[in-house]
Amino acid sequence: MKSITSRDNPLYKELKQLATSSQARRKSGRTLLDGVHLCEAYWQHLGAPHMCIVAESSVQHHEVSSILALCASAKSAETTEVQCICLPDALYHALSQVEHGVGIMFVVATPQGMTPDVLQESAVMLDNLQDPGNLGSILRSAAAAGIGHVFCSPGTAFAWSPKVMRAGMGAHFLLNIVENADLHHLISHAAIPVLATSSHTTQTIYQAQLNRPVVWLFGHEGQGVAEDLMALATDSVTIPQRPEIESLNVAASAAICFFEQVRQSL
Template identity: 45%
Template sequence: MKFIQSRDNALFKQLRKLAESGRERRKAGLTLLDGVHLVQAYEDAFGRLDTLIVAESAASGEVADYAAGREVVVLADALMRDLGLVDTPSGLLAMAPIPAAREGFRPDRDAILLDGVQDPGNLGTLLRTAAAAGIRQAVLSPGCASAWAPKVLRAGQGAHFALDIHEDVDLLATMAGYAGTTAVTCLDGATSLYAAAWSGPVAWVFGAEGQGVSQPLIEAARLRIRIPMPGAVESLNVAAAAAVCLFEAVRRRLA
């Protein structure tokens, strides 16, 4: 067992780079997993990780139980906080190889297409919602947050490992080659979600928190959908809107 309490330690410097820089994560092909649930979900999908990083104060409880019998590096609590991965660190970290997509994008299968979603919490929740709804592929435009950023992974709670995630993709080209229905949420010229008709696979397009889906993508979509909202609000958070749409599709298939 190794104990790290210096900011000059090489491993701590590497952890900090991975925590702070998408470029460093891409260069190293590594990301950071925070929490027992996320580490376990990764290991269930891809196999056992070599080393676990445990906070000094996590000497008992769930973290200690999970790390028992494993190769462990103990990190001083102050250093764990300095990484700034999440607001409330769990006390357990792991460096993990970023998984490659299992296969290329399939234009004959359901998908979510994300246009400039920059908030890590929203992006992780969107991926989690898609996986829960049975979707297995997610396509992200260049303007999206990094799917493999620690905060996005934390919000996804393991959903990443059930998805093929394609980043920095031209969504217009993806929509042009899609074999099923491309559906976008918007207001102008849109049909109620509950009255809209579609069949076969659907690629659902969801946009950035403030701006929504960009106009070229709206114009390229084969189906424009609005979510009826009889209450005193005009719009939904993008993750909430996606949940409504994706589980309406689930409801129809189960009916």
């Protein structure tokens, strides 16, 4: 395992860019998975990473040592050994956004989603969703509900940022996530109903027929689904609630919708 002790090391500077810059992550096509759970989930579903980074104080931790043993014997997709880097705790914590966690992270290639010619399976479309926590929660709920596809508009938060991945808790690796998706095209070519959530409709999710594949369309936290996309949707639905509360958080709304679909399908 290679040890890096200087902040001026070129590789460390590159890692710091990945940790702090969304632009650097998008440009390089790589991202960081921070913490034991995400690293184990990635290994289970997608295999070996490009690089494993460990804090000096965590090298002997039983969960970390198990992952390091896998890295020592595994081959990555490029048929090269997984590079393992040990950092002093101070340098590691400058990369990590996890407080009081076990010090391990992976550097991985950002998975590229596939856009089907025609949508025939349940999916989620996200129009200009801004908050990383909301996005990660929606991904986690979608994966738990058995929904396999998520399409993010160009204005939506980067799905593979560290904050979104922490909120997703490994859901990313069970989903086909497409960035910069053309939602207009996808809706126009969907072979199943597209349901947009709206507070300005009378049909509730409990009245909608959900025991079948559908596409869920959610919008910006404050503005909702854009009018041009709303016009393309098959129908709009709402979640009944007390009038004193203006609206539900979009991640909470998504979870309610997904699991009403699960309930109707049981």
